[in-house]
Amino acid sequence: MKLRNPPVNALSLELLTELVISLEKLENDKTFRGVILTSGACPAGGCIIALSCDCRVLADNPKYRIGLNETLLGIIAPFWLKDTYVNTIGHRASEQALQLGSLFPPAEALQVGLVDQVVPEDQVQSTARSEMARWLAVPDHARQLTKNMMRKATADRLLRQRDADTQNFVSFVCRDSIQKSLQAYMEKLRQRKG
Numbered sequence: 001m002k003l004r005n006p007p008v009n010a011l012s013l014e015l016l017t018e019l020v021i022s023l024e025k026l027e028n029d030k031t032f033r034g035v036i037l038t039s040g041a042c043p044a045g046g047c048i049i050a051l052s053c054d055c056r057v058l059a060d061n062p063k064y065r066i067g068l069n070e071t072l073l074g075i076i077a078p079f080w081l082k083d084t085y086v087n088t089i090g091h092r093a094s095e096q097a098l099q100l101g102s103l104f105p106p107a108e109a110l111q112v113g114l115v116d117q118v119v120p121e122d123q124v125q126s127t128a129r130s131e132m133a134r135w136l137a138v139p140d141h142a143r144q145l146t147k148n149m150m151r152k153a154t155a156d157r158l159l160r161q162r163d164a165d166t167q168n169f170v171s172f173v174c175r176d177s178i179q180k181s182l183q184a185y186m187e188k189l190r191q192r193k194g
Contacts, residue, residue, distance in 0.1 A: 040059070040061075040064055041063070041064050041065050041066070041103075042058075042064075042065070042066040042067075043066070043067060043069045043103055044068060044069055044070060044073075046066070047067055047068050047114075048068075048081060050066065050115075051081075051084050051088055052084075054135060054147070055116050055117075055128075055131045055135065056114070056115040056116050056117075057115065057116065057117045057118075057119060057127050057128050057131060058106050058109060058110070058115040058117070058118050058119075058124075059106070059118075059119065059120070059121040059124045060107075060118045060119060060120055060121065061106065061121055062105060062106075064105070064106055065103035065104060065105060066103065066104055066106075066109050066114055066115065067097060067101075067102050067103040067104050067109075067114065068081065068085060068097065068098060068101070068102075069101040069102070069103050070098075070101065071098065071099060071100070071101040072101035072185075073101075073178075073181055073182060073185050074177065074178050074181035074182070075172070075173065075178065075181075075182075076172070077098055078165050078168075078169060079157070079161070079165065080154055080157065080158040080165070083153075083154040083157070085097070085098060087150075087151070087154065088113060088114060089112045089113045089114055090112075090113070093112045093113075097112075106118040116131075117131075
């Protein structure tokens with residue numbers, strides 16, 4: 001599965017619908033196991049997808065950034081995303097990064113633990129394949145149970161509060177000030193394309 005909506009893989013309803021359908025198909029196929037490989041910038045939604053992965057390999061390119069920049073758009077990260085960030089890079093680093101909307105260049109992303117490896121761009125796919133082989137060598141049942149144990153508290157809280165979280169997000173995003181902020185951001189993206 002490849003996300004290709006240059007220049008920044010901007011999320012749209014069509015892209016999100018296709019992504020959900022593809023992920024549901026993969027989730028329902030118990031014979032399929034895989035790795036999500038990302039190369040390029042991973043702000044916001046791209047970072048969320050990367051955070052759900054077991055291993056993150058980022059190309060060493062000064063143009064690339066990864067992180068959650070929602071606050072720069074006037075949006076706050078939901079609790080489950082904050083919890084996932086804390087689980088990945090620690091409390092203080094998350095607190096600073098979320099408040100500032102930090103997008104980390106490759107070396108800094110590696111330093112804080114947001115990515116596991118930074119490699120030359122021409123080695124991203126081969127490194128991801130090697131990592132996938134390493135992960136697939138572990139008995140799947142034990143790996144899955146361990147992963148579930150590590151992520152259970154965050155997942156359970158999300159499931160318990162899903163409806164309230166959705167309502168909170170929708171009411172927040174529908175505010176005029178937030179809509180104006182999002183429109184300004186989208187206009188900047190359009191100008192980059194043009």
